[in-house]
Amino acid sequence: MLENAFILLFILITALAGFYLKLLSISGSLAAFIIGIAVGWGFGLHGLLVLGFFFASSSLWSKFKGKQKVKVEDKHEKGSRRDWQQVAANGGIAAIASLFYLAYPSSVWLMGFLISLSSANSDTWASEIGSLSKKPPLAIRTLKPAETGTSGAVSLLGTFAALAGASAIALIAFLLFDVTSFEALLILAFGFAGNVIDSLMGAYLQAIYKCNVCGAEVEKLNHCGKKTSLIGGKRIADNDFVNFFAGLASTVLGMLLYILMT
Numbered sequence: 001m002l003e004n005a006f007i008l009l010f011i012l013i014t015a016l017a018g019f020y021l022k023l024l025s026i027s028g029s030l031a032a033f034i035i036g037i038a039v040g041w042g043f044g045l046h047g048l049l050v051l052g053f054f055f056a057s058s059s060l061w062s063k064f065k066g067k068q069k070v071k072v073e074d075k076h077e078k079g080s081r082r083d084w085q086q087v088a089a090n091g092g093i094a095a096i097a098s099l100f101y102l103a104y105p106s107s108v109w110l111m112g113f114l115i116s117l118s119s120a121n122s123d124t125w126a127s128e129i130g131s132l133s134k135k136p137p138l139a140i141r142t143l144k145p146a147e148t149g150t151s152g153a154v155s156l157l158g159t160f161a162a163l164a165g166a167s168a169i170a171l172i173a174f175l176l177f178d179v180t181s182f183e184a185l186l187i188l189a190f191g192f193a194g195n196v197i198d199s200l201m202g203a204y205l206q207a208i209y210k211c212n213v214c215g216a217e218v219e220k221l222n223h224c225g226k227k228t229s230l231i232g233g234k235r236i237a238d239n240d241f242v243n244f245f246a247g248l249a250s251t252v253l254g255m256l257l258y259i260l261m262t
Contacts, residue, residue, distance in 0.1 A: 007045060011036035014052060023059045027084035035087065035095040042098025043113060046176040050114065051094060053172055054121045057165075058090075061128035089243040090120040093251055107262075108255055111183065115254040118169035118191025119247045123198045125165030130158020140203040151219065151239065152203025166191030183258070190254030198246035206242050208232035 015033040018024035024032060032055070039047045093116035101109035130137065137153035139146040146153040170188035173179050179187070209218055209228035219239060220228055 007040040007048065008037075010045075010048060011040060014055070018055070018059070021059075022081055023062075024087070025081055025083045028082045028087045031084035031087040032091070035091040038095035039098045039113075042101040043110070047098060047113065049176060050117055050169065050172055051091065054090075054117050054124075054169065057168070058121065058124040058128070061125060064128070064132075085240045086243075089240040090124070090247070091117075092244065093247050094120075097251070107183075108259060110177065110179075111186065111258045112251050112255045114169065114173045114177070114179070114187045115190045115194075116247050116251045118166045118173075118187045119194025119198075119250045120243070121169050122162045122166040122191045122195040123243065123246065126154075126158040126162035126195050129161035130155045133157040140199060147217075150217075151206045151208075151242070152199060152201075154199055162192055162195040163188075166195070186254055186258060190250045190257075193253070194247050194250030197249050198242055201237070201242045201246055204233075205237045206233045206239065207235050207237050 011033055014036065015024070015029045018032055019026065019029040036048060036051065039051050043050075094113050097109050097113035097116060101113065131148050133148070133155040135155060135157075136145040136148060137150065137155040137158065138144065139150065139153045141152065166188045169191055170184045173187055174181070174184040207219065208231055209220060209223070210216070210231045211218060211223035211226070211228050213224035213226050216223065217231070218228060222228060
């Protein structure tokens, strides 16, 4: 009973702190609270520590050298303060895996939980750290230099950051949960794979708009006070859509391989 009360207090303080520090909007804080409850039910304090590490590290990197990222953020629909859609896109799969684990305890759902957060962490670190690269990224479709912050473009710094993000979750999983070295490698591999899938979806599926005032290519529905025009990708495939389904794909593939090999 005391442990449950502590977990609830931990989740509440984290969600409120996210709002107070302007890391989360009101809806983002509510979504973080709900996801935290699901993770706490399923995997207890250890699960919350993994989730908390992802949230804290991604928030830290999003604020790191924020002045250099102003131009990058101008291309995107949303800023560094996350709303419920962004929180759900990155933590929703982990919450679902937690609830399935609560109903049907199995190491398969634990792997799904850990891979989903490894994927989210890998992609977030790649985006936030990669945007600080001194060299412009290369667009996957054309292999030509693209503007920093362009979806579907990759840089060497961003790739190393993606590997580091996935490795961090794999290491924490190894320390906190009873996972083997092989399972930790799966968490790392499919976490990084989630970032790769995200980049491919960003290159070939994500919606790209053109500002009818300044001519900039952005991911916003409005720019320079006017509506933008869709020039590529699918209108439904915004950044949250891509993040969620890239994470889902890597998680499902990782779980299937885990089932086949154990």
